[in-house]
Amino acid sequence: MRAIFLRILSLPETFLSCLIITLFALISQLDPSFLQWEVQRTLSSHIWELAIMAIPMTLIILTAGIDLSVGSIMSLSAITAGMLFQAGSSMPLACGAALLTGTLGGFLNGFFIARMRVHPLIITLATMAT
Known part of the structure; x- marks a missing residue:
């Protein structure tokens, strides 16, 4: 039991x-009001976009x-969804296209990094610039 506890602590x-x-x-x-449910709910509604980017x-x-x-890539995906929705597409289709755009951008980055052996800094800088 002690070994498991020490392993968890490490x-x-x-x-x-x-x-x-x-x-x-x-x-x-x-700030004693910080732990109130309403404050935490408001905070979480403002930071979920950052969390989605921070995890990967x-x-x-x-x-x-x-x-x-x-x-x-996130901005390009959002623009894709916005343009499709503004053009009259349904929201599920626009969101699907945004997911596809982000996936394609990530796939291209991964392909050039893993298969073509280009340094990640160079590829992601190039992807960021386009």
């Missing part, structure tokens, strides 16, 4: 969890890579 996730709990405790001491970026950084094109 995980990086344990440190991050403790850090998050400490930050919540500190912020709740500075975490995996990329953990594997010693870099992806500069996340924001531009």
Whole structure:
């Protein structure tokens, strides 16, 4: 049992969890209303876009890579959805096209990085610029 406990303590996730709990405790001491449900609901509604981008970026950084094109591919996907919806397409079709656009952008980045052996910084910088 002790070995399992020590193994859990040595995980990086344990440190991050403790850090998050400490930050919540500190912020709740500075502003007692911070832990209220309504405040947390409002905060979460404002940061979900960043979380969607941050999760894959975490995996990329953990594997010693870099992806500069996340924001531009996300913007291109949003523009695709907006243009299709404005042209009269249904929302599910516009969202599907946005997903397809983002997937295609990620596939092209991955293809050039994995198969063509081009450095991720160069490829994602080029993708970001187009």
